[in-house]
Structures are given as structure tokens and as C-alpha cells.
Amino acid sequence: MEKPRIKVPSSARKGEVIEVKTLIKHPMESGQRKDAAGNLIPRKIINRFVVAANGKEILNAELFPATSADPYLIFKVRVDADTRFEATWHEDGGASVSESAEVKVG
């Protein structure tokens, strides 16, 4: 799986709502497309995207073939203290990749 990206502000005020932007390169093969010979290309997508903040799971997204290729997922979160976000992308078949980012909150 490709190395994903996660972007957060480097610092924030206590109680501020910030945006966490995530991006991963992935074809999100829907299982609907056919190859040149007319055979269905099998489905292979990222089916789950999970984010923990300081070890506590805050977002657990179940994704379907309706998510576009190169999933670009943004979510808002309110931060009250220094926070380390860890995001994990799970692919059909069990492979996964994680990436993390930190926000200093004062």
C-alpha cells in the first residue's frame, strides 16, 4: 500500500476545532470495471479508515466502492490538549498502513 499523508495544524488553541486532512493513493477498484478482454477486474478497496487521538478511537469509517480513487478524507476535531493522531487505512484482504501527526495545543 502507498504511504499515506495526514496533515494537521502544527499548533492550536485549547478548545479549538481543527481540520485533519488525510490522503492515500489507491485505485479503489470497485469490482464494476472490465479489462480489455471483457473480464471483471476484481474489487480491491480500502474498506476501513480508523483514527485514534492519543490512543482513543474517535473515527471509524466503513468505506465502500462509492469512495473515489485516492481517498481524500477530512474530518474536524476539537482539541483540548497536545494530541497525537494515528490514522490507519485497511485494505480488502487485510493489508493496512498507518500514519501519524501531532498538534501542540496551548
Place this chain on the structure above:
Amino acid sequence: MSETKEWASRRDVLQGTAFALVAAAAGLLAGPAAAGVDEARKALALLTGGAVPKEGRITLTLPQVADNGATVPLRVAVDSPMTPQDHVKAIVIVADGNPAPEVAVFRLAPEIGVAEVTSRVRLAKTQTVTAVAVMNDGSAYAAKAEVMVTVGGCST
């Protein structure tokens, strides 16, 4: 499904399994044809536990016209304090004109503090996208958006 103890209630597991079964059935039957309003409604009903959604509190934003159905921006936000006593448990999104109706399920914990997610979705053709927010007390709120799609998004 999340492995976290406080989320994986038996009800959640049953609904998740049922949701997957509906998705599988829709996939087997549909092919490139649209799943339709009925399949989308069934998929929603399974996950919301039959709660009849009310209007309000949830906003679903998509462009009125999408010139590329392969990547259509979607934003969903729910007016909720996200406290342990009053929070969004899940946001379910379905599309009634896609080969399979399920678009995404965003499960949230109150610690997130605010309920707003943005993504990019594939829309096969002009259709209605529906988002339902299921709250911790079992109530549900729905919003719809009609999107006109000029170039369908399922071939890429």
C-alpha cells in the same frame, strides 16, 4: 467493525452483518444497473435500527451539478454537542442511483468533539444521496441532496 468494547454491542454487530448482507445481495443482483430507491432505503433502515429519521440537525452538501461522477465532493455535518450524553454515533450515507447503495458509514466517538466529515464519492448518474445521523439515544436525522451527474463515475 470497531473492536473497541464500548462500541461493539450485539445490536451493532447484528446490524453490521445485516448491512453487509444487503450490500452483498445488492451487488449480486445489480451489476451496472442502479440499486434503486428501495435498496437504498433498506440499507438505511438496517443500520439506523428502524428509527424514522426526522429533518434537521444534519447538513449534507454536494454540488448540484457534478461534471465528473468519478470524484464528487461530499460534506456532512451534524449539529451536536458531542458529549457523552448527547452525541452522534454514526452517519450513514447511501446513493440510490449507484450499482450498490452504500457510500460510507462514519462511526464517531464523543471525544471527537464535533461531527463533520468530508470525502469524495463516485456517482454513477444523476441521483439522490441521503445521509442519516444516528444519535446515542437512538433518534435519527436525515438530509438529502440531488446531484445531476453529466459524466458517470463508475467506469474509473
